[in-house]
Amino acid sequence: MTVLKSLFVLSVLAAGISTAAVAADASLAIATAPAAAVAAKPAQTAAQEKAASAALSARLKALKTLSTEFTQTTQSRGAADKILTGTLQARKPGQFRWEVKQPFSQLIVADGTSVFIYDPDLAQLMIRPLGEAWGETPALLFTGDAAMLAKQFSVRQSQNGAITTFHLSPRAKDSLFTELNLSFKGDLPQSMTLLDAGNQRTEVAFFKAKRNVTLSNERFTFTPPAGTDIIRE
Numbered sequence: 001m002t003v004l005k006s007l008f009v010l011s012v013l014a015a016g017i018s019t020a021a022v023a024a025d026a027s028l029a030i031a032t033a034p035a036a037a038v039a040a041k042p043a044q045t046a047a048q049e050k051a052a053s054a055a056l057s058a059r060l061k062a063l064k065t066l067s068t069e070f071t072q073t074t075q076s077r078g079a080a081d082k083i084l085t086g087t088l089q090a091r092k093p094g095q096f097r098w099e100v101k102q103p104f105s106q107l108i109v110a111d112g113t114s115v116f117i118y119d120p121d122l123a124q125l126m127i128r129p130l131g132e133a134w135g136e137t138p139a140l141l142f143t144g145d146a147a148m149l150a151k152q153f154s155v156r157q158s159q160n161g162a163i164t165t166f167h168l169s170p171r172a173k174d175s176l177f178t179e180l181n182l183s184f185k186g187d188l189p190q191s192m193t194l195l196d197a198g199n200q201r202t203e204v205a206f207f208k209a210k211r212n213v214t215l216s217n218e219r220f221t222f223t224p225p226a227g228t229d230i231i232r233e
Helices: 046-062 146-152
Strands: 065-075 082-091 095-102 106-111 114-119 124-129 153-160 163-170 179-185 188-195 201-211 229-232
Touching: 046 146, 046 153, 046 163, 146 153
Parallel strands: 124 229
Antiparallel strands: 065 082, 065 201, 082 095, 095 106, 106 114, 114 124, 153 163, 163 179, 179 188, 188 201
């Protein structure tokens, strides 16, 4: 299991957590149906890919902070849907706070250098370096360097009414997901969907999203309660 699916998907992260609840296996990122249900990707020219990448990069570059509520739904073949709700705050460079509130509690905080993954049920804190690979940490789409986008993903763009969706395919062979779709309505993120190699689909829908609002420094720091078991990677 990975924090990635319980995040963004931030959650959202490549660190493994061993709680049965996180077996929502959807800790970011970031958040389906079996691969057989996924439509074939239309071919695109190099010029179309460049234009799609530039359009997404421009949206992400203009996004300095993000504060939103989310509902994350994870679908696996032969299993009931797993649904999480919580809040996300993100701020450049490299800071985010992903807090799961229902049906269990979990907190993931990135301070720009390290990621703190706290499980109150286990009284356990995992600390790992914050890497630069967006394929490992989808949350970096909101807080990382937009200039890295084309280097790490092949990008395709589609339109459905007022919703613009960018379909990202990782260039790295060892990415934790095979496709990431990021949808916007205007300049506001609406949803993030990840499909992993095991045909598990995780969708994170954003609600009451606000962009470029002031977020306090305290949102991106974490001090564990006394007695917490701390694991460093």
